Amino acid sequence: MNPDSQNFDSLRQLLALKRHEIPPPGYFDRFSRDVMARIKAGERGGAIGSELSWFQRLLSAFDVKPVFAGAFGTAVCAFLISGVISSEQTPAIGSVAPNPGNTSLATAAVPVSMSAMDEQPFAAPSNSLAGSLFDQFQLETRPVSDRFYLPNGN
Amino acid sequence: MREAAMIMTEPISGKSGNALKRLPEDEKEDSTPAPVEETELVARARRGDLKAYDELVQRYQERIYATIYHMTSNHEDANDLAQEAFIKGFQALKSFKGGSSFYTWVYRIAVNKTINFLKQRKNRSQMSLNDLDFNAEHDPDLVALVSDKTPRREAGLSELQEKLNEAMQKLSEPHRLVVTLHDVQGLSHEEIAKIMGCNVGTVRSRLFYARQQLQGFLSDYLK
Numbered sequence: 001m002n003p004d005s006q007n008f009d010s011l012r013q014l015l016a017l018k019r020h021e022i023p024p025p026g027y028f029d030r031f032s033r034d035v036m037a038r039i040k041a042g043e044r045g046g047a048i049g050s051e052l053s054w055f056q057r058l059l060s061a062f063d064v065k066p067v068f069a070g071a072f073g074t075a076v077c078a079f080l081i082s083g084v085i086s087s088e089q090t091p092a093i094g095s096v097a098p099n100p101g102n103t104s105l106a107t108a109a110v111p112v113s114m115s116a117m118d119e120q121p122f123a124a125p126s127n128s129l130a131g132s133l134f135d136q137f138q139l140e141t142r143p144v145s146d147r148f149y150l151p152n153g154n
Numbered sequence: 155m156r157e158a159a160m161i162m163t164e165p166i167s168g169k170s171g172n173a174l175k176r177l178p179e180d181e182k183e184d185s186t187p188a189p190v191e192e193t194e195l196v197a198r199a200r201r202g203d204l205k206a207y208d209e210l211v212q213r214y215q216e217r218i219y220a221t222i223y224h225m226t227s228n229h230e231d232a233n234d235l236a237q238e239a240f241i242k243g244f245q246a247l248k249s250f251k252g253g254s255s256f257y258t259w260v261y262r263i264a265v266n267k268t269i270n271f272l273k274q275r276k277n278r279s280q281m282s283l284n285d286l287d288f289n290a291e292h293d294p295d296l297v298a299l300v301s302d303k304t305p306r307r308e309a310g311l312s313e314l315q316e317k318l319n320e321a322m323q324k325l326s327e328p329h330r331l332v333v334t335l336h337d338v339q340g341l342s343h344e345e346i347a348k349i350m351g352c353n354v355g356t357v358r359s360r361l362f363y364a365r366q367q368l369q370g371f372l373s374d375y376l377k
Binding site: 003008010011013014015016017018019021023024029032034035036038039042046066120121123 | 225293
């Protein structure tokens, strides 16, 4: 089959029009400059890449080889689990025996039940802060608004 | 065949077009730029000499751009793809074995990039056509075509340009590429076969089919 054996002259005349389509003036003067600038920018990007921090290099290694990412994730998980297990085997730091002479923060750390707070919202908690470090400040509870409680009894 | 190649005897366009005047088939091999100089430029570019690569870009930029532009009918897309093709060419220079000319090799990169782009673009085909140069109004073929073939339609060159590009976009990518490279760019069947990585017979049959299709799409303008 010979494509030129048919009469495609008119079509080829028309296709000649495409040869007259030209880009904006000065386009090709800028073209190679743009290409070179992009190549140089890419090379500079490569040079900067060599000066990346160890963390960025690690991340880029993960991008390239996901196996590394999986191994790293497994190692981190194993480290965390071993840390949790070993912390359960050692005595708890906050479990100090109550001492009458030394009313420590451990006593103050006893949670006040919410129901008790609901019943007497402005009353000082019984015992909870007695003899604690806060005593020296003479803590006094006052209502926020006079509407509910007036000190002179009115 | 010989006549077909003889018809187009003007340079493709601009400064680098001088290197590729359309000549009879048996003289086509001489139309490529001096191979020694190109080989030397490629060797220097492979060693990282950007000036040498700049020279190569300037030598082929118009042909590469034009091919991509005729494939996409969009100036912005053609600009991006042509730049990317040359950048890819520079990055891949180390893999260039020299089995073909640099020009064929970079053409292949550009064509592959363009076809991949067009496959992704598919239904988003917005044309952004370049202006016609001043010579178009005085091209005897085109003047005859407009005045003789379509007098009652009063089709101006701009309308013809639009219809032609629309018809080109209706062709499949391989058929559009063959028409672009042969009928617009003036490459030989052998060169097109090298660029497309197929045999000459395939190029010929694709060209025939593409022309038939175009003739059907543009029948109103070719009576």
